[in-house]
Amino acid sequence: TKVSQWNKGITVVIIYWTLQASDAELEAALEAALEAGYRHIDTAYVYENEAAIGRVLAKWLNSGKVKREELFIVTKLPPAGNHPDRVEKYLKRSLDNLGLDYVDLYLVHVPFGFLEKGEDIHPVESDGNILLDKSTNHINIWKAMEAQVDAGLAKSIGLSNFNISQIKRVLQSARIPPSNLQVELHAFFQQKELVDFCKEHNIIVCAYAPLGSRGTAKLYERAGISKDFPDLLNNPKVLEVAEKYGKTPAQILLRHIVQRGIAAIPKSTNPDRIQQNLQVRCNSSKYL
Numbered sequence: 001t002k003v004s005q006w007n008k009g010i011t012v013v014i015i016y017w018t019l020q021a022s023d024a025e026l027e028a029a030l031e032a033a034l035e036a037g038y039r040h041i042d043t044a045y046v047y048e049n050e051a052a053i054g055r056v057l058a059k060w061l062n063s064g065k066v067k068r069e070e071l072f073i074v075t076k077l078p079p080a081g082n083h084p085d086r087v088e089k090y091l092k093r094s095l096d097n098l099g100l101d102y103v104d105l106y107l108v109h110v111p112f113g114f115l116e117k118g119e120d121i122h123p124v125e126s127d128g129n130i131l132l133d134k135s136t137n138h139i140n141i142w143k144a145m146e147a148q149v150d151a152g153l154a155k156s157i158g159l160s161n162f163n164i165s166q167i168k169r170v171l172q173s174a175r176i177p178p179s180n181l182q183v184e185l186h187a188f189f190q191q192k193e194l195v196d197f198c199k200e201h202n203i204i205v206c207a208y209a210p211l212g213s214r215g216t217a218k219l220y221e222r223a224g225i226s227k228d229f230p231d232l233l234n235n236p237k238v239l240e241v242a243e244k245y246g247k248t249p250a251q252i253l254l255r256h257i258v259q260r261g262i263a264a265i266p267k268s269t270n271p272d273r274i275q276q277n278l279q280v281r282c283n284s285s286k287y288l
């Protein structure tokens with residue numbers, strides 16, 4: 001049922017790193033998104049915004065404006081939780097932050113693990129290097145992920161930022177196969193081989209940064225780091241197609257993803273753009 005929810009196109013999302021939006025901005029954006037009809041909310045322990053999301057959800061759930069089963073809530077295991085003994089602890093923390101009994105989808109956020117150092121989300125050694133856990137074992141982590149489904153804390157489980165060989169390794173020993181893969185994907189990074197692989201294995205793909213990593217481009221700009229991010233929203237071909245169909249460039253980029261049977265989760269704090277990004281309908285899909 002959850003997959004059909006994605007297919008209905010109610011797939012969009014509000015993700016905000018604290019660096020990108022304050023709690024107040026996030027709460028206002030989430031209100032606007034729920035009003036507009038968004039029901040799929042994507043977050044992660046490391047975004048440090050689960051509690052703000054939880055406050056808005058509590059308001060909507062308590063007032064009866066939305067029912068829990070109408071929502072599709074996704075969060076992710078942080079790299080410091082990439083160890084079988086720590087999966088349950090971090091999921092329970094996320095549930096506590098969100099004020100929920102279960103999430104609809106729990107993802108392993110990244111394939112690499114960090115050593116735990118207190119509560120540090122990005123633990124570093126005294127020399128400033130990140131404390132990587134070189135013993136990270138995907139198969140053992142996945143067993144702990146499966147246990148969360150058994151315990152009813154996650155309705156489904158999946159992966160994020162994993163490549164084909166990493167997914168294959170998990171699939172080979174999985175009792176509950178990953179139902180979702182969330183990766184960066186947009187017109188300039190179409191991930192065709194990875195998407196075909198996922199299709200073969202019934203793994204739904206969800207595209208983050210679907211407008212071409214504009215959020216990351218802005219972060220780099222603000223930090224004064226020069227890096228060349230292609231500007232898909234001003235790409236001449238995208239502008240031409242937008243003109244032809246009377247749509248905005250963002251809608252063309254989102255439709256390009258959705259019509260491949262891929263869910264898309266654009267970020268926005270702007271109520272007009274939040275609305276606009278939902279007005280992307282696609283009835284035909286190669287995959288669905």
Ligand code: A2P
Binds near residue numbers: 210211215216250274
């Ligand atoms: P804003 O919050 O001001 O709308 P991505 O998910 O690919 O990283 O893109 C997120 C960025 O794209 C955000 O900075 C967001 O800014 C901007 N954005 C989101 N929707 C649109 C849109 N429809 N048109 C233009 N920019 C958009």
